[in-house]
Amino acid sequence: MTDTLIVPTFDEPATEAAGRKLVIICSKGNLDMAYPGLILGAAALGEGIETHLFFTFWGLDMITTSRMENLKFTMLGNTAMHLTQAPKMPIPALMGSIPGMTGVATKMMRKQIADLEIPTVPEMLEQITQMGGHLWACRMSFDMMKLNEADLYEEVEAVISASDFMEISEGAQIIFI
Template sequence: MNEFNGEIKKMMIIVSKATLDSVYAAFILANGARAEGIEAEMFFTFFGLEAINKKKLEHLHIATVGNPAMHIPTMLGGFPGMESLASSMMRREMEKIDIPPVHEFLDILKASGVKLWACKLAMDMFHYTKADLYDDVDDILTVGAFYDRSKGLGTHILFI
């Protein structure tokens, strides 16, 4: 424990999934870091890109199939409309405790000084351009550039 006595200086959060719960976990961790005076950057890769895709970001779902924490039979979870139902229930509960919708949350993160990066490889794979993304995304980065930004003592990388 000799680097800043183990103090966290910067969180680099990789968002690799677009289920509502993982995206919110990542947002809350980034916002929480800034609230503690810790720098935070987010790298959106693979399906995580949906969280910054203009057309998709307000339509993220939670998984009702293959998610044992839902406590419903897997076959039921597969019925049409189940994901939308569960997701809108979750959104309503979150609004009650003042957790903003995805777009507003991105606005808060940007205003708080969080950097938002899109993964180049995933952008190419999904044939997305910068025009498809939330307007205030900082840039499109390669994984090498992302590591370069992670340099320095007290930086932690978190994969969600």
């Protein structure tokens, strides 16, 4: 028993006022590589941290409306594949190249994600913007992939250059994915 009042400290040190700022660079378009940035971004916003997501190269697929719902997971090149049903059984790398295997693996991963009540990629982006997060597209990748602004998820604020990125990321902690 103590007479001291124990109250959680909510407003320090991570508040916007304290200047903590996070920039997440999303450079991959695989389903499994889309989630780390989205989850960390939503978590940061939930902690009151100013958060920006910058989509570059294959990461642009995450904010391209015709593709964002169909990101895929491939076993190819992934040595950390395990079946949850038989965790000790090795999965030969060659299996990843069997036609249709990427579709099967994607379907399995989607189900595992949904079972944890984790939202889909578009739903995550929607939540991030509702939480006040900022979405930016990379100019060079955008031009290279011959995209139009109408191809992008509507909440993307702008297509920006590398030097714009430098301005936005000033003073921020940066995570590259």
